[in-house]
Amino acid sequence: MYEGAIQDLIDELGRLPGVGPKSAQRIAFHILSADPADVGRLATALRKVKELVRFCTTCYNVAESEQCRICRDPRRTEESICVVEEPKDVVAIERTGEFRGKYHVLGGAINPLEGIGPDNLRIRELLARLGTGAVKELILATDPNTEGEATATYLALMVKPMGIDVSRLASGLPVGGDLEYADEITLGRAFEGRRAV
């Protein structure tokens, strides 16, 4: 245990995801010995993120105004909505350049073990967006794990009766890799779940 401020910093850093006690200590002493201007910029960035960043009132992506950049962009179609779990998934899909519609960020996935049901996610808000009649296609891009799949199934059950096209991202082989490097579980399942072309 250190005294006062340095221990406070170690404790706060240690509460961050992925930062263990050893790393917290290393980061704290790095900050202590760093240039005051650098530390000042870090402190400002921390303060600003809480002051300025909020959640888009339409899609719940991170935003710096009422609506996020994507929702404000008139070139993007209103007809297609891609549903993701977290804002970082929006960034990942944007990098592909494939999608020209809008997003909806659920804020997680259905996970009974953690007490998360549909009411804890932004599902009511999604249904309200779909109710206007402008949306023709819904793409379910939740994570390809048990919880993400369950969330996708739940949304499909709710949305299909509204006459909207619902699709799910294909999962399987990692792209950009050679077939020979895919592990046998992934390759085996992709093979088993093959589709007609």
Add this chain to the structure above:
Amino acid sequence: MYVRRVELINFRSYERVEVDLDPGPSVLVGRNGVGKTNLVEALGYVATLDSHRVATDVPLVRAGAASAVVRCAIVHDGRELLVELEIVPGRANRARLGRSPVRRPREILGALRMVLFAPEDLELVRGDPDQRRRYLDDLLVARLPRFAGVRADYDRVVKQRNALLRTAYLSRKVGGTRSQDMSTLAVWDTHLARHGAELLAGRLELVAALGPHVAKAYDAVAAGRGAAAIAYAARLGDGLTPDRPALEQALLDRLAERRVAEIERGTTLVGPHRDDLALTLGDLPVKGYASHGESWSVALALRLAAYDLLRADGIEPVLVLDDVFAELDTGRRERLAELVSGSAQLLVTCAVPEDVPAALRGARYDVTPGEVHRAPAA
């Protein structure tokens, strides 16, 4: 495939030992407690990342040491592959394949294929159904690795579904189920049925393929009375065929039937996680009827059948028979020898070398506490 060399550092009773092995049969000789099983347990750990004796890693590390290392040179199709595993209790194990570290130890699975029979396998016959489900699922994964994913998905769905049923049960007790619990239950039903049907179909096909091998192996190693048979005992009922869409529908129907009971009990009552592998001798179930000797022979037959089946698939696993021959009379020893002769590699442990039929004697290793020495050829 065969293990050409194994090195242990701080594994169980061994501070450091290096053993060069040959293909074909070898016998590890030593009195009780000298470390024979420890040696084959180390190989088993490389093959499955699991010990056949203990559920935690702590006992695998030599008392007083912080971690254990098992290093193997495995020859497969004429090529040698080096596998190294460091076992660190309470932390993630570290593994290397060839000269390079792998990201997850799971990546070494498949490098060494092994079927091991040990006295602990009596539990396969006498223990709870989960032992036999594990036997089936491990074999399923050994034949078709994608089932590792199917099994993990299914287990996860059951866990999530149980959590949901538990909250539904609790909120019912304080008056009224939350509507969101019930609406998501239907979702978990479809996933349980989908993964459950896949797992169920896999097990049904496996049991059908395995049955003749079990009968043949039991016939060889048992004292003679009655034929051994296996059957998949599904909660869904008898006469199931490995037709996935039909199984999926049957699971959904049963879930609908059992809905009230599941909410009352707060747990998933339908699905292959509650099935069993039924073992019979003649007309009688093994459990509760068979003698100790018969039960032991059925357990051995299950392992030998797994070995046989993998070989029929073109996989040549290493076979380990730990403390087997002392339990058999001369006739059964010879029949077992015939069954396993021609193994790519067979490791036999025993206290008395004369218990092992001449055909299987091969190289002999003398095991003394902490040491293994190859006996000079006679």
